[in-house]
Amino acid sequence: MAILYHAPLTCSLAARFAAAEGGVPLDIAPVNLATKELAAGGSLYEINPLGQVSVLALDDGTKLTETSTVINWVQSQSANEDFRVDPSDPDYFQMLRWLAFCATELHKGLFRVVFYQEATDEVKDRVRALAPLRFELLDSHLKGRDYLLGSRFTAADAYLTWFFVLSGYAQVDHSRYPNLEAYRQRVLSRPAIKALIDSDTQMDLDLKQNLFAAA
Template identity: 35%
Template sequence: MKLYYSPGACSLSPHIVFREAGLPVEIERVDNRAKKTASGDDFLSVNPLGMVPVLKLDNGETLTEGPAIVQYLADMKPESGLMPKPGSMERYRVLEWLNYITSELHKQFTPLFKPDTPDGYKTIAKENVIKAFDRINAHLAGKPYLMGDTFTVADAYLFVVSNWARFHNIDVAQWPNLKAFQDRVKARPAVHEAMKAEGLIKAAA
């Protein structure tokens, strides 16, 4: 399988899940602006929407959208515990968090990255991010991860998206539970390896 990614983008979430599950993966960097892959291919031929992540399966099919990809990968290695068993309430809780992170964090950050977003709308989006961080911080009180003691695909997604705060003058330290969560996840060996592979941290770090 091949994962198309852009360093530090939401594609880092399935990259982390690959490594947490112990699944072999080939990664190919994408230039989001030029829509070119590292090998020189037209990325729009891979995903006409022009967005990462894209998972290319061994049979040639492609799968897009991070929350779908991480579920697919976790279900390939159910013993990893990254996704609770089908039909369980715990699984629906993880899905609940994936959807919350998608709508209340990921999509609120999106206009903050766009230079043509009106300042007034950026203010609203930033306020929405802060509200989401308030809720997440409260939920993480006394918990190492969103589901308690078990690291899941939702934690990988939250880690990646919450780290975008630093690009927008949002100091996560004001949410001590969230900050502790970020530090805890970053210290996981699989997360460290994924970030190192994407050039986000130095090899010796």
């Protein structure tokens, strides 16, 4: 079984969302991202020289990094045809589009700066000011759609769902966008998503990671 090196509430939670929704079993190796310590002993740097998650170790020893890649691998293993999007599916490249959007425009473009301790408040506010244009794009796209690809929850939604787990900590306001807000409520109310958020919140406390409170 593949092993996901997972720091609670961080982007690797998106991979857990995808695995839960797609019915893909993963072994979870907890990581304290603040200290880079593995709960089982050792350092995250031994797994990924950049000291970052997501990292997925496959059965043959191959390691995959980058959350969008890990999520795509997870969804490719799903037997749930309502969840999995195959390369032959016309929606496949739309799924890749939204995975990339979440990775670049929201994850690295916004969270990477806002949660960077060395960034000044002025820099963080300038980055937060970029959020409305991204929210407008999403809000327009979601008009008439339950999920990013239409009526089904896919891997791209797993990544965007994670954004809403931390958006409050990041102090970005998306409440003025009705389609996006309805989407947020829809995805966060899914039973598997709710259960994993609760589990990760407790894991964060147990590991004393506490990455996000000071953003």
